[in-house]
Amino acid sequence: MPVDTDLPERFLSMLAAERGAAANTLAAYRRDLEAAREVLGDVASADTKALExxxxxxxxxxxxxxARRCSALRQFYGFLIDEGLRAxxxxxxxxxxxxxxPLPRLLSHEEVERFIATADDEAAAGRPEAVRLLALLELLYGSGLRAxxxxxxxxxxxxxxxxxxHVTGKGGQQRMVPVSTRAAAVLSRWLAVRKSASRFLFPSRGASGHLTRVRLFQLxxxxxxxxxxxxxxxxPHVLRHAFATHLLEGGADLRVLQMLLGHADIATTQIYTHVDSARLVALVNSRHPLAGGKVV
Structure with a gap:
């Protein structure tokens, strides 16, 4: 087939338009295709021997x-076939x-409590930066939001x-995330000391944009x-993991957890089933119809 340097960009445009791929996803796929081009030359016309x-x-x-690079290439070749550009x-x-x-890194209940208590103590004086950090922490652990x-x-x-x-997640997918009474109270405190005309809840300093993920990580x-x-x-992701794991330990349904986390595939949520095996055994023994030797 003829060399077409625009094919990767056409592929990425399709992902954005038809599948709602997020900007970060598109950037990763672009890097993967460029890495393949460095080895293969024209990726679109590469044969099986080249791919080997x-x-x-x-x-x-x-x-x-x-695995990610290979996934990007598989989808790219599937796109070429769908478009009739390759047989x-x-x-x-x-x-x-x-x-x-890998299993996610976790913080224990005690560590999370100490983490929040420290932020709470620092925010007691009403300093805006400290109240903002407490609000960020409450939403990360209390609602399981991505950074x-x-x-x-x-x-x-x-x-x-x-x-x-109302949260807009990966691929532009929207979902509603519950806010606890505690988190709502902290949000009210933040809004009372927030001094900005920005449209963002957590604006960046001296700009119209929002707080960056890097700065959140540092804080x-x-x-x-x-x-x-x-x-x-x-x-931030460790606190999201803590939210999910601690909810599951408390008896939350996996499907509900999938909805709260905004996972498109339940298989992604299932990583959180690495909870204490003893708790799972106790759950079966106490809740199963045959528990105690009789049907309930």
Whole structure:
């Protein structure tokens, strides 16, 4: 087939238009296709023999990175076939790494309580920066938001009557996330000291944009140090993991958890089923119809 340097961009445009792929996803796929071009030359016309060579060319990559690159290429070749630009599918020759998803890092209940207590103490004097950090922390652990979802929350997303946040997640998917009474109270405190005309709930300093994910990460690690928690164990995503795991430990339904987290696939949510095995045994013994030797 003829070389068409615009094909990768056409593929990315399709992902954005038809599948609602997020900007970060599109940027990752663009990098993956560029990495393939460095090895293959024209990616669109590469044959199976060329693709077989990617295993050795990318042997230094982590299994997860290799899996992502191969996934991007499979979807790209599928796009070419769907568009009638290629009759064969060479993606069967791609490496097939066995990427094992690691269990998420976790904070214990006691550590989360100490983390929040430290932020609460610092916010007691009403200093805006401290109240903001407490609000950020309450929403990360209390609602399970992703870092990007949290920092980019518009002011209009704050609940007025109903205790829910309107969140725009990955791929532009919208969902409603419950806000606890405690988090709602902290949000009210933040709004009372927030001095900005920005449309964002957590505006950046001296600009019309919002707080960045990098700054959120820094603020949490600084707070962790003050709370006597290893900063290396703390990130926005770790608090999201804590939200999910602690809810599941409390008996939350996996489907409900999927909805709260905004996961498109229940398989993503199932990583949180690594809860205490003893609790699961106790749950079966107490709730199953045959528990105690009789049908309830």
């Amino acid at each position: 060579g990617l295993g050795s060319a990318w042997s230094g990559l982590a299994a997860s990175s290799l 064969d599918d060479p993606s069967g020759a791609l490496p097939r790494p066995r990427a094992r998803r 990007t979802e949290l920092v980019s929350l518009p002011l209009a997303a704050v609940p007025r009557d109903a205790p829910f946040l 949490l690690r600084e707070l962790a140090a003050r709370a006597d928690i290893d900063p290396e164990r703390v990130s």
